[in-house]
Amino acid sequence: MLRDITLGQYYPVDSVLHRLDPRTKLFGTLVYIVTLFIADHILAYIAAAVFLTAAIRLSRVPVKFMVRGLKAVVFLLLISVSFNLFLTPGRPIFTIGFLKMTWEGVEIAAFMSIRLVFLVMGSTLLTLTTTPNQLTDGLERSLGFLKKVGVPVHEVSMMMSIALRFIPILVEETDKIMKAQMARGADFESGNLIQRAKAMVPLLVPLFISAFRRATDLAMAMEARCYRGGEGRTKMKPLHYERRDRMTYLVYLLYFALCVAIRFL
Amino acid sequence: MGIIKAVNLIFDYIRHDDEENKDEINHALRGVSLDIAEGSFVAVLGHNGSGKSTLAKLMNGILLPTEGTIYISNMSTSDEEHLWNVRKTAGMVFQNPDNQIIGNVVEEDVGFGPENMGVPTKEIWERVDESLEAVGMTAYRLQSPNKLSGGQKQRVAIAGVMAMKPRCIVLDEPTAMLDPNGRREVIRTVRELNRQEGITVLLITHYMEEVIDADRVVVMDGGHVVMDGTPKEVFSHVKELKQYSLDVPQVTELADELRAEGLALPEGILTIDELADSLAGILNGEKAWQSK
Amino acid sequence: MAIEVKHLDHRYGEGTIFEQYALKNVTLTIADGEFIGLIGHTGSGKSTLTQHLNGLLKATSGDILYNGESIYAEGYSMKELRGRVGLVFQYPEHQLFETDVFTDVCFGPKNLGLSEEEIKRRAAEALALVGLDESFYKQSPFELSGGQKRRAAIAGVLAMKPEVLILDEPTAGLDPRGRDDILGLVARLHEEQGMTVILVSHSMEDVARYVSRLVVMNRGEKVFDGTPREVFRHYKQLEKMGLAAPQITYVVHALRERGIAIDEDIMTVEEARDAILALWRKNA
DSSP states (O other): OOGOOTTTTTOOOOOOOHOOHEEEHHHHHHHHHHHHHHSSHHHHHHHHHHHHHHHHHHHHHHHHHHHHHHHHHHHHHHHHHHHHHOOOOSSEEEEEEEEEEEHHHHHHHEEEHHHEEEHHHHHHHHHHSHHHHHHHHHHHHTEEEEEEEGHHHHHHHHHHHHHHHHHHHHHHHHHHHHHHHHHHTSSSSSOOOHHHHTTTTHHHHHHHHHHHHHHHHHHHHHHHTTTSSTTTOOHHHHHHOOOHHHHHHHHHHHHHHHHHHHTTT | SEEEEEEEEEEEEEEEEEOEEEEEEEEEEEEEEEEOOOTTTEEEETTTTTTTTHHHHHHTTOOOOEEEEEETTTTTOOOOGGGHHHHHHEEEEEEGGGGGGOSSSHHHHHHHHHHHOOHHHHHHHHHHHHHHHHTOOOGGGOOGGGSSSSHHHHHHHHHHHHHHOOOOOEESSTTTTTTTTHHHHHHHHHHHHHHHHOEEEEEESGHHHHHHOOOOEEEETTTTEEEEEEEHHHHHHHHHHHTTOOOHHHHHHHHHHHEEEEEEEOOOOOHHHHHHHHHHHHHHHHHHHHOO | EEEEEEEEEESSSTTTTTTTEEEEEEEEEEEETEEEEEEEESSSSSSHHHHHHHHSSSSSEEEEEEEEETTSSTTOOHHHHHEEEEEEOOSSGGOOEEEEEEEHHHHHHHTEEEEEEEHHHHHHHHHHHOOOOGTTSOOOOOHHHHHHHHHHHHHHHHHOOOSSSESSSSSTOOOHHHHHHHHHHHHHHHHHOOOEEEEEESHHHHHHTTTEEEEETTTTTEEEOOOOOHHHHTTHHHHHHOOOOOHHHHHHHHHHTTTOOOTTTSSSHHHHEEEEEHHHHOOO
């Protein structure tokens, strides 16, 4: 179901990971992603697994929530696995018509899947332990230098934050409109591609109208609460690094060094 | 002069056609004057299209009057330089609970107003704590607004306004989309804020049960104020209220019909106990008299 | 014997610690031509139940029979069922999407695969039923007033000519006039068209006036099922569920507490007026 999407869903518990500065977590996720991409040895994957497991344990978020995030990428995973399995040249295991499964393919597919699963779990962990507001705050601060070249960093991060707030609402609304149209005999599931695309009109038009109405309402509510852009705004939760953040950066350094070392082993 | 003073307000919604000519003019307000005393609880009643929501939006400068002036604590909303002070003084709560919560966590949403006003961090926290306490939502401060019921969302919205330390709160049909539980919850909260914190409340609604405890009821119809008085005064005119397509509480309606048949009931009965006591007096009293 | 609901369960998150009953062992028989009020506060399962009746949600266990046939039987056409059991959602105007009212109302019958002529006939009929005349046909549904939009949306379901009409909180967000319009319309559909109507609401006062039977849901279970009078006798339990009987019920009980012998089953203003006047005249 649409409601199972966990990306962007904060899991409210108090843990070391929750208390870290969002910039620390953003940077950590970045480091982690880089190490996944430079990994070419089983040891590097083990290191990444240890790093991820440690982070998950520290976060006190049930593993189930992370696994749920994976559902969203199952399709992607299947495609990339099948491509790798059958399209990698090398020693064949068996052949069906023009498709040939190879040992090399199996290896690449296995590592690709691990990489993708780790990647999704890592970034899901970031969103589970960081409120969207902290996340956008972190981005706003980390990318603050872009303001100098005219990028509206505050506005963009405000937009992201609002988008995150309204995604679950619009998902629920989609579900409702879909059901309402199905009650009028609409069929979203059968027919060819063109028929299906046409069947989406009764869903998309009301959804857009509702989104516009919400946007107007929200703009009015924000204005009524004295919002006038980023100028002169203070923060309820200003960002500042603590000792634990500095320690975490040290852990990143060690982990990164290890991964680089494995790479050149 | 009261905290809110409207002088001969006129507001027209103008729709333009494709050639930018005035196509349709809708007179939402046709000369409304009101003076609202600080610390009072005023309810504005009217059916849809009576102009009550337009009036609300004029109160904190979301809309500006076509003609006439509205003063919030002596500041005209039409005066550009006062706009932000007006919005700080008269906070606003809207109808749709989902479309006015900006934050992804309850406490962050409550902090949104003070952040915009440039309040120092430490004070933001104090204000957020106090406001959440005042609406009884402290236990939910770390929750996502999406997990709350409609009534709870409205209470968060009220806390968000309270954190701006307004002197007056304007609520534009805050209960229209709620179930009876949520409605009671919101009205109770608003009443407490009025009594305990002394905040002036302007409640716009079409639910009669919500206005019984107000200090003053203003009825609008066709862009005019047509009735204005205490709930007792206003509700003693059952026929007139019905004419403005408004409901009357069943108790009041029953009392009115009985009076029409000659029972000596007082005017403007609003509560069950009031009616039951008066009726018991009449029915039992006469029985006692008869048995003599 | 239009609809039989048998031991219906609907569970979310089955097999996890989050397992939750949205519906629990609900059994209900709805006869042809009945006018039923389905009452419960938000989250009581009343909306979930209605979505089962036209197959939008599937029960975890239990069965639903429509005219004696299980809707869960192999090969049962859900599309046909949805044509026969019309469901008007809460805020139905949010589903309007066409450029004009008439075309929007045609959407339902068109999905039923009817002939062009029949589609138009039904749309015109449905619009007449809800009181929107030809001057509205070519208007954009988004330009109508709130009450008109809602009526256009209800016409969209009526155009499918359902035998059973379910309305989920049809008066939500309307002012007293809009509310009376819609409730009057529903009552007319029941009387004149002979439709079986299920009115979902959390307002006892609205429903008591119209329906002949009340079904009260609480926490996914059916707790009361009877005539409004029978149900309102439990006004104290209703209150615990976050519901309330009409104000008149309270007035009657308050009078009885004060030693006035008035019939406890009275629930409308008119009945109360007549009973009190009778007592008064007897005394005088």
